[in-house]
Amino acid sequence: MKVLVMDGVSEQGLAPLRQHTDIEVVIGEKMTEDQLVEVIGEYDAMIVRSATKVTPRVVEAAKKLKVIGRAGVGVDNIDRNAATNKGIVVVNAPDGNTIAAAEHTMAMMLGLARKVPAACGKLKNGIWDKKAFLGVELRGKTLGVIGLGRIGTAVAKRAQAMEMNIVAYDPYISEDHARKMAVEIVTLQELFKRADFITIHMPKTKETYHMINEEALELMKDGVRIINCARGGIVDEEALYKFMEAGKVAGAALDVFETEPCTDNPLLKLDNFIATPHLGASTQEAQINVAVDVAEEIVAALRGDLVKNAVNMPSMSPKLLAKIRPFLDLAEKLGTFQAQMLDGRIEKVEVVYSGELAKYDVNPVTTILLKGLLDPILQENVNFVNATLVARNRGISVVQTTKENGEDYHNLITVYIYTDKGRRMLSGTLFQGNDPRIVNIDGFRINAATQGHMLVVPHIDKPGIVGKVGTVVGDMAINIAGMQVGRIELGGKAIMVMMVDNTLPTNALEQLATIDGILEVKMVSL
Ligand SMILES: NC(=O)C1=CN([C@@H]2O[C@H](COP(=O)(O)OP(=O)(O)OC[C@H]3O[C@@H](n4cnc5c(N)ncnc54)[C@H](O)[C@@H]3O)[C@@H](O)[C@H]2O)C=CC1
């Protein structure tokens, strides 16, 4: 397998990849989109930082690519939709550069407060100018943190050590987190009005694009100082320039720009403006951390194992994974079983989790069930990454419910598939936590292992049917390994599940369907 490593990812951090003799690591030079399109077809995985743009054209040209790794946090340079559509996992390394980015933010803040870069520049030009560089102290000032995630939190903690008061705006974090941090959560408008320093730590999204625009700058305190070490485009650079020129903004420090590399921006001419070339994550420590993290994820993805930090499929902490792992295999089998039982176009999939399992986040279990269901039916490759999207794109509604009351089982997964021709139901459980079993088909209780070939025959409960089916199977020289019959009432509908050593040919299935009393004949292979 070949892994393309771009953007100067730390060599030291690639050790987890280099340990594997079946993985060839190719260090790529800077490439244009066309060049990347030309070579990407031969790679199974690629690793990037922020410079390489993984565009829809690049994804389209990727023939074998299974995983794209981002040695860092922001994945805005990777077209996630294109990757998801193609079933390519996108993983990042969200923890390794938090401190680096937070410390860079502190450097920017202190640099702005004491005008360090301008003073240094002047002195290097031979001018000892003490008067021009009167600064301000951080102590007692209010810092407005926009985005109180990993980096925002680390910045808040460091700023508290400088005796600053912290207010924060982040609509997605819990009050509890803010309370524990002794951070006051405020509205965005209030933050703009109260903060002496404003620092941004959120992703660039449709919602955050140009969040710092003329209207926002208007609301801010005179003499405000602004820092952006998150993403270019969150600050409207033209508006910032205008408000800095007018003297309303006393200073600004940007590590990230709307267009990068950025070398001819008018902001760069302003003395009270500090710029760094996207250096937030550029420490020796952070670069090793993120490279190791992403390399481990790439190995897991190439081996077909579950990854921890996928940004385009349900995420799973190691703790959750340990709890639900045994159910993933069962759920996939239930989906595959149903795929072979269905008639008609799928309209709705309903999955009911009951018992112990209902206490956990079961989204990944539903996703894998959808994979099992849709992959055999559809032409396209359906995997854990794109299964939910494929269902949505096909207008299949997916409903997931949990019931802590476990019926007769400690754990039970029941899947109902609604098609334009009717409804099918299937339940499975894990006996003793590790023995996967199918325990109900369309309301009939049975007990079947989730492997091998099964002839599933709904029929009317009357003498002779089992014998006739056995004869047809025997005539085909196919061995019967076992059999179960489930019925609800004597003489009513029943179901026969016959375990066979080989699949029956179509003509044998057709012959079985003509037997009086047989309602349907389905061959299921797991
Ligand atoms: N300059 C650099 O080299 C680096 C930049 N970054 C960037 O820093 C940013 C933050 O990274 P982390 O703290 O690790 O991410 P994170 O995911 O831990 O935190 C982001 C926070 O932003 C919040 N958020 C999302 N939308 C928001 C909105 N509309 N308004 C307010 N808050 C919102 C989220 O709730 C979350 O708490 C990312 O954009 C990342 O790409 C990260 C590392 C280095």
Ligand SMILES: O=C(O)C(=O)COP(=O)(O)O
């Ligand atoms: O991790 C992030 O989001 C970063 O912005 C770091 O970017 P880089 O890997 O230094 O190009």
